[in-house]
Amino acid sequence: MIRIDFSLAIGLYIILTVCLVLVLWLVFDKKRSSESFTSEENFFWQCSICTYVYVDSKHNTLSQCPRCGSYNKREE
Ligand SMILES: [Zn+2]
Numbered sequence: 734m735i736r737i738d739f740s741l742a743i744g745l746y747i748i749l750t751v752c753l754v755l756v757l758w759l760v761f762d763k764k765r766s767s768e769s770f771t772s773e774e775n776f777f778w779q780c781s782i783c784t785y786v787y788v789d790s791k792h793n794t795l796s797q798c799p800r801c802g803s804y805n806k807r808e809e
Contacts, residue, residue, distance in 0.1 A: 781805055 776790040781797040789796040794807050 778805055 740793045776788050778796050782803045783801045785800040
């Protein structure tokens with residue numbers, strides 16, 4: 734009887750540990766996906782001359798507006 738209770742305790746401990754790891758993994762995965770979404774948001778540029786909003790993923794600090802051709806600087 735004691736041996737069965739002990740194996741049951743071990744089983745419960747393993748199940749709880751696996752559940753904890755799964756929950757932590759899901760939380761960190763969700764956090765990572767939200768971070769990648771904000772980095773994609775950095776690809777959006779708004780022209781300071783004609784206020785045209787466009788996507789430019791190639792440039793980080795300086796980008797040319799496709800509508801009026803003026804250069805826009807990334808504001809921190
Ligand atoms: Zn423009």
